[in-house]
Amino acid sequence: MNDIVLHHYAGSPFSEKVRLVLGMKRLHWLSVDVPVMLPKPDVVALTGGYRRTPFMQIGADVYCDSALMCRVIDRLAPEPPLYPEATRGLDEIVAQWADTALFWTAVPFTMQPAGAAHIFARAPPEFLRALATDRGAMLPALRRAPLPDAAAHLRTYTSRLEAMLADTRPFLLGALPSIADFAAAQSIWFVHRAPPIATHLEPFARVLAWYERVAAFGHGKSKRLSGAGAIELARDTTGFAPCAVASGAGIEAGTQVGVVPADYAHDEVAGTLVGFDDDEVVVEREDDRAGTVHVHFPRIGFHVKAIVARKEGS
Numbered sequence: 001m002n003d004i005v006l007h008h009y010a011g012s013p014f015s016e017k018v019r020l021v022l023g024m025k026r027l028h029w030l031s032v033d034v035p036v037m038l039p040k041p042d043v044v045a046l047t048g049g050y051r052r053t054p055f056m057q058i059g060a061d062v063y064c065d066s067a068l069m070c071r072v073i074d075r076l077a078p079e080p081p082l083y084p085e086a087t088r089g090l091d092e093i094v095a096q097w098a099d100t101a102l103f104w105t106a107v108p109f110t111m112q113p114a115g116a117a118h119i120f121a122r123a124p125p126e127f128l129r130a131l132a133t134d135r136g137a138m139l140p141a142l143r144r145a146p147l148p149d150a151a152a153h154l155r156t157y158t159s160r161l162e163a164m165l166a167d168t169r170p171f172l173l174g175a176l177p178s179i180a181d182f183a184a185a186q187s188i189w190f191v192h193r194a195p196p197i198a199t200h201l202e203p204f205a206r207v208l209a210w211y212e213r214v215a216a217f218g219h220g221k222s223k224r225l226s227g228a229g230a231i232e233l234a235r236d237t238t239g240f241a242p243c244a245v246a247s248g249a250g251i252e253a254g255t256q257v258g259v260v261p262a263d264y265a266h267d268e269v270a271g272t273l274v275g276f277d278d279d280e281v282v283v284e285r286e287d288d289r290a291g292t293v294h295v296h297f298p299r300i301g302f303h304v305k306a307i308v309a310r311k312e313g314s
């Protein structure tokens with residue numbers, strides 16, 4: 001098996017979710033540090049335009065979105081399972097809630113002035129200005145909840161997690177850890193990055209103890225790789241993970257398609273359709289530096305459309 005390469009940065013919550021999953025699976029992986037904001041030339045060489053963090057690479061296969069990345073990691077290293085039989089279905093439903101509702105409460109709440117001052121204590125003002133412009137362009141429709149509302153939402157969500165743990169179960173869905181734990185833990189991790197804000201979690205003793213258990217999985221073992229090294233790795237890899245366009249999937253194999261995140265950072269990745277079913281879409285694209293790559297996306301959270309060539313003169 002080719003090495004798993006995680007493209008991420010230290011302060012990214014979705015990256016923390018995947019790092020913890022790699023830790024739970026006790027995997028060895030290669031770590032590529034990506035820029036926090038655009039421009040990201042090495043990222044785009046591999047993804048074709050997807051700019052969000054993290055993404056994962058295995059040879060010349062590139063996997064976007066942490067939900068898909070976790071499924072692929074579980075396929076490659078099935079033990080211990082990330083989707084235990086007893087709670088299958090429920091685990092991904094809770095994880096989807098954590099990746100959206102909980103994330104978009106915990107992160108903006110933590111980034112209130114007292115939290116941001118702590119997280120960015122050492123960042124120069126020009127970095128902060130550039131980051132604000134980058135995120136403003138990426139999230140034009142974001143409406144920040146007024147602080148008292150955000151605080152109430154976080155308390156309500158955290159008390160729901162506390163209630164799930166009330167019967168002294170070690171993990172959110174029972175005796176075994178599952179994707180639900182890692183998806184929820186990324187938000188608690190982010191709140192902890194700003195100790196003045198983390199005091200809001202103090203009333204939730206079970207959640208704090210559960211978070212310690214999840215954090216104790218660690219990140220597995222990683223070695224650093226440069227962005228250029230990762231691109232070389234893709235270029236020098238022959239062959240791809242098996243994929244196919246399911247019959248009746250609605251778009252024929254070989255069609256030029258564009259894939260766009262449904263929620264934010266609407267950068268289209270264009271390529272030839274080589275894999276398509278209800279779970280996943282795979283496009284093949286050529287890059288001057290990376291060569292031929294297969295870029296994979298989950299269907300949930302993304303829109304796929306055929307690109308119709310414009311006729312000359314129209």
Ligand SMILES: N[C@@H](CCC(=O)N[C@@H](CS)C(=O)NCC(=O)O)C(=O)O
Nearest residue numbers: 012013014036051052053065066067
């Ligand atoms: N649904 C995506 C969300 C990824 C996401 O929003 N990541 C944040 C960082 S945690 C991001 O991309 N921020 C902008 C950037 O890194 O350029 C996933 O599960 O991977």
